[in-house]
Amino acid sequence: MCDGTTGETTAPLSHAAMQGAVAKEPFLAVLRELARAYHAFSAYSAAHVRQLGLTPAQFDVIATLGNTQGMPLSQLAQKTLITKGTLTGIIDRLEAKGFVRREVPAGDRRSFRAVLTPAGEALFSRVFPAHMDHLQQAFADAEAGEMEQLRRALRQLRDRFQGPRPI
Secondary structure, three states, X not given: OEOOOOOOEOOOOOHHHHHXXXXXXXXXXXXXXXXXXXXXXXXXXXXXXXXXXXXXXXXXXXXXXXXXXXXXXXXXXXXXXOOHHHHHHHHHHHHHOOOEEXXXXXXXXXXXXXXXXXXXXXXXXXXXXXXXXXXXXXXXXXXXXXHHHHHHHHHHHHHHHHOOOOO
């Protein structure tokens, strides 16, 4: 590996060296726990979504479009954090299954809105509450004060990356 300044080749840090770096830099331990928490949540959520017959990305689209009049692909991409290119394929598959349709707005034939079909609305009505119940189970034994403490800690962590925002 090149060090980027002198052009000299450097060896990657060993596991022991990484452990030493974590001990010297407490924020690395926080980042590690953040990553582990995200991966644990993602695995917990994805396993249930797959039991519902959807991929996590398909569920995200169905959940985002539920109880709306549909939305442009750019807005859907922003809300789901799925890139437009990937989102196009997901919309194609959901459209093939009869859950989503494309609508071209009267004033702009260059774009389209993704809208749930009646079958898509029925799917949303079935899977969204089921998945919210599943996620709630992970917090079933948490007290309100603990939930608020977690929310604030996560908000503070997000603010460190985005900059301060009013609470």
